[in-house]
Amino acid sequence: MLLVVALPGVAQETPALDVIQTLDRIADFNFAIMSDHKGSAPANSPEMARMARWVDESGDRFVIGLGDHLCARFDNPFLDFIGGDRWWARHFYPNIADGENEYYGAGQGDWGAGGRLLEDASVYGRPGVTVRDNKCEYYARIFAKGFVIHLIQLHYSDNPPDISIAFSEDTRRFLADTLMGINKGPRDIVIAAAHSRTGYWVHELTPERRTLVMDKCDLVLSATTHNYGRQVIEGYGDRGALCLNTGSICYARDANHGYIQVHVFGDRRPTMLIQYITTVDDVRRASSVGNPAFVKELAGRVWQVAPFGEQ
Numbered sequence: 001m002l003l004v005v006a007l008p009g010v011a012q013e014t015p016a017l018d019v020i021q022t023l024d025r026i027a028d029f030n031f032a033i034m035s036d037h038k039g040s041a042p043a044n045s046p047e048m049a050r051m052a053r054w055v056d057e058s059g060d061r062f063v064i065g066l067g068d069h070l071c072a073r074f075d076n077p078f079l080d081f082i083g084g085d086r087w088w089a090r091h092f093y094p095n096i097a098d099g100e101n102e103y104y105g106a107g108q109g110d111w112g113a114g115g116r117l118l119e120d121a122s123v124y125g126r127p128g129v130t131v132r133d134n135k136c137e138y139y140a141r142i143f144a145k146g147f148v149i150h151l152i153q154l155h156y157s158d159n160p161p162d163i164s165i166a167f168s169e170d171t172r173r174f175l176a177d178t179l180m181g182i183n184k185g186p187r188d189i190v191i192a193a194a195h196s197r198t199g200y201w202v203h204e205l206t207p208e209r210r211t212l213v214m215d216k217c218d219l220v221l222s223a224t225t226h227n228y229g230r231q232v233i234e235g236y237g238d239r240g241a242l243c244l245n246t247g248s249i250c251y252a253r254d255a256n257h258g259y260i261q262v263h264v265f266g267d268r269r270p271t272m273l274i275q276y277i278t279t280v281d282d283v284r285r286a287s288s289v290g291n292p293a294f295v296k297e298l299a300g301r302v303w304q305v306a307p308f309g310e311q
Helices: 016-026 046-058 078-084 086-091 098-104 113-120 169-180 207-216
Strands: 029-034 063-065 129-131 138-144 147-154 188-194 219-222 229-231 242-245 258-265 271-278 293-297 302-305
Touching: 016 046, 016 258, 029 046, 078 086, 078 113, 098 113, 147 169, 169 188, 169 207, 242 293
Parallel strands: 029 063, 147 188, 188 219, 219 242
Antiparallel strands: 029 258, 129 138, 138 147, 229 242, 258 271, 271 293, 293 302
16 A cells, blocks of 8 residues: 655655755664675766765665675675775674675685675674674664664575575574564664575564564565565564665666665654655666555554655
């Protein structure tokens, strides 16, 4: 069901850039989610340059990555970018996927080899971050404006083809144990992320773990298909976690390049506004063609809404 939602100080007929800037101003804070840029950086990709500029201009608190940040077959100036930019070295939270395995290891199926990106992205030693002994998965607690963001980054790459290896029982147990250890309050945002093979992964959990994920998480993120969109989990409809594929900044299907921006509003009923921001041109705006926006109550309902700041 598509709804048109009004937010204080934001009119739908306002020019796109003004709407986005107003959202930045009235939200308690905001953050971005990106994936599948295959080593590209602002130096060699106009889409990445736009995204990096807008992350800075909007005052995003952090950026969550969903994998394929590197590619052995392409140039990878992204490593120089995150190594040389102080903000990105502190606030980028990557996922390890097949692209990272291929870049650092013997191939996409070299499970966990891509974990070296966590070193190059300066993830080790950050406050609130616990990296697992496998060196490719971690749990991060990020603090912003009285909220705690609980980020669980899982390793589930496209390869090897055996799902029991690619998305191992050890990984699934780590997910469940971490979720059960979170005492979720009204200002806790719980996010679980895995690159995946088919673009979504909740359906591959046991019924008990699927229920835990859907009831405890606010966002469940995946990537790999380069196609932004939502998966509705049977039995949940408009409640439970919002399950999204994060698209691609510069290698999206049908040139639907973009990234997700999340604005968090800490009213009496805290909510998130989630939109896909197009990186196709120089106007920062929500992409509306086949790219719905969503309002997610923390630990509550999900609404599909008309994008704010679209053109």
